[in-house]
Amino acid sequence: MTSESHSPTGTDDPTLGPPPGCPAHGLGPGGLHRLYGPEAEDLGALYEKLRAEHGAVAPVLLHNDVPIWVVLGHGENLHMVSTPQHYARDSRLWTAVQDGTAGADHPLAPHIAWQPICSHAEGDEHLRLRGAVTGAMSTIDFRSLRRYINRATQRLVNEFCELGKADLVGQFAEHLPMSVLCEILGMPEDYNDRMVHATRDLLKGTETAIASNEYVMGVLTQHTLRRRANPEEDFTSHLINHPARLTDDEVAQHLRLVLLAAYEATANLIANVLRMVLTDPRFRAQLNGGQMTVPEAVEQSLWDEPPFSAVLGYFAKQETELGGRRIRKGDGLLFGIAPGNVDPRVRPDLAANMQGNRSHLAFGGGPHECPGQDIGRAIADVGVDALLLRLPDTELDCKEDELRWRASMSSRHLVELPVTFAPRPPQDVMQRPSVNALPRQRPNWQVTTEASEPSPAPQPVAPQAPPTPEPAARLGAWQRFLRWWRGY
Numbered sequence: 001m002t003s004e005s006h007s008p009t010g011t012d013d014p015t016l017g018p019p020p021g022c023p024a025h026g027l028g029p030g031g032l033h034r035l036y037g038p039e040a041e042d043l044g045a046l047y048e049k050l051r052a053e054h055g056a057v058a059p060v061l062l063h064n065d066v067p068i069w070v071v072l073g074h075g076e077n078l079h080m081v082s083t084p085q086h087y088a089r090d091s092r093l094w095t096a097v098q099d100g101t102a103g104a105d106h107p108l109a110p111h112i113a114w115q116p117i118c119s120h121a122e123g124d125e126h127l128r129l130r131g132a133v134t135g136a137m138s139t140i141d142f143r144s145l146r147r148y149i150n151r152a153t154q155r156l157v158n159e160f161c162e163l164g165k166a167d168l169v170g171q172f173a174e175h176l177p178m179s180v181l182c183e184i185l186g187m188p189e190d191y192n193d194r195m196v197h198a199t200r201d202l203l204k205g206t207e208t209a210i211a212s213n214e215y216v217m218g219v220l221t222q223h224t225l226r227r228r229a230n231p232e233e234d235f236t237s238h239l240i241n242h243p244a245r246l247t248d249d250e251v252a253q254h255l256r257l258v259l260l261a262a263y264e265a266t267a268n269l270i271a272n273v274l275r276m277v278l279t280d281p282r283f284r285a286q287l288n289g290g291q292m293t294v295p296e297a298v299e300q301s302l303w304d305e306p307p308f309s310a311v312l313g314y315f316a317k318q319e320t321e322l323g324g325r326r327i328r329k330g331d332g333l334l335f336g337i338a339p340g341n342v343d344p345r346v347r348p349d350l351a352a353n354m355q356g357n358r359s360h361l362a363f364g365g366g367p368h369e370c371p372g373q374d375i376g377r378a379i380a381d382v383g384v385d386a387l388l389l390r391l392p393d394t395e396l397d398c399k400e401d402e403l404r405w406r407a408s409m410s411s412r413h414l415v416e417l418p419v420t421f422a423p424r425p426p427q428d429v430m431q432r433p434s435v436n437a438l439p440r441q442r443p444n445w446q447v448t449t450e451a452s453e454p455s456p457a458p459q460p461v462a463p464q465a466p467p468t469p470e471p472a473a474r475l476g477a478w479q480r481f482l483r484w485w486r487g488y
């Protein structure tokens with residue numbers, strides 16, 4: 001173990017850097033880099049600077065200059081998430097929460113605040129809550145799921161195929177996962193533009209986020225009560241009837257967790273894969289030539305642009321060591337998925353194809369490893385494949401350097417992906433994408449969707465958007481925050 005140059009618990013040696021907040025260096029107290037503000041505009045570049053200066057585990061500052069470690073090494077990240085005896089996801093262990101520097105008024109409070117859900121639980125309570133989630137997931141029939149994803153894709157493509165142009169973020173990537181998740185949860189009637197907008201809005205943490213969160217929570221609570229009274233064959237009913245005996249509140253909170261975790265990550269993944277295929281001639285050529293399948297392109301994207309770039313956070317339960325750093329009990333650590341995925345020790349050549357290698361960090365690892373990864377992969381694989389089959393002549397409708405991203409510490413998503421293609425008529429959504437509907441010869445996309453379905457009946461298009469959520473009721477700021485924090 002090397003000697004310490006910094007402790008996130010706040011015992012910095014001031015001689016090691018410029019004076020606190022030195023404007024000449026643009027660094028924060030203790031000469032530490034900030035993961036927010038101007039320097040963090042290009043987080044990828046900042047992580048590489050930190051790796052060069054500090055190695056696999058670097059001391060940094062979060063908003064309000066709260067100290068934390070960012071874990072940059074692939075092996076160090078894996079070790080942290082897989083060692084529950086040393087690291088927990090329970091933020092109440094964090095010194096910065098205990099001393100109030102990362103309290104309820106911290107800008108990242110919604111990411112930090114402890115909630116009674118499986119992501120923050122440990123030990124037996126984690127097993128109980130996660131067991132109910134994975135038990136309900138195990139009842140999903142993947143064959144029917146893939147068929148549904150294909151149909152939902154056809155329905156979305158039908159809405160814009162006659163126009164010859166679309167924004168594949170706003171009109172496709174942000175809709176497909178919501179449609180599929182509402183179906184999985186057993187509430188397909190709740191899939192509509194309002195649900196999509198409210199979920200996106202609450203994830204962005206905008207002024208209307210509290211009202212949007214109330215809307216989503218209201219829908220999920222009502223659905224929980226409906227299924228408690230009349231169970232059906234869906235995820236929600238299996239969650240309710242699991243031997244773990246979740247309360248109605250626990251069920252609704254876990255529906256929210258599943259909906260949000262799954263929606264944001266899968267929407268990002270679909271947008272990233274489509275952008276990669278449309279802008280990187282290598283991928284398009286390999287897909288066209290059959291040397292690469294859509295699932296392989298998805299896996300490459302999970303290495304290069306993980307849908308969640310970091311998770312805040314893990315917290316040290318006892319004094320320990322990570323990447324040569326002394327970690328004190330109560331220290332906070334940022335799970336660095338994006339920097340871990342480009343650790344030069346596992347990827348000396350970033351341009352090299354990672355085909356067949358699934359050891360990226362995109363789904364986490366250890367006891368909290370994402371239990372929904374096969375669902376996320378299925379939505380991206382089938383959706384992208386079916387879209388490219390329907391519109392194989394899709395081209396980017398702007399210069400690549402005009403594409404814009406919205407980035408935060410935890411994720412980075414494309415704002416728009418404008419494309420053009422030859423206009424063509426809508427297609428029967430129950431059918432597998434058909435070559436006959438296409439105006440010119442198609443490339444040889446790798447088909448992974450299920451076989452055609454028997455019924456020729458056309459499906460209705462998605463319902464019209466109801467008005468956006470009403471502003472939050474007139475509660476005090478603190479009450480509004482607590483409701484938002486707890487997900488009510």
Ligand code: HEM
Nearest residue numbers: 118119261262265266269307362363364368370372375376
């Ligand atoms: C591309 C899609 C997805 C990605 C990249 C992704 C990624 C992740 C990550 C990084 C974590 C946190 C791991 C940690 O705390 O160490 C997580 C947790 C979780 N994910 Fe996913 N996820 C995806 C899709 C889904 C889907 C489709 C579902 C459900 C249908 C889901 C449900 C969950 C749940 C319930 C947890 C909490 C597990 C626990 O703490 O025990 N995710 N996911």
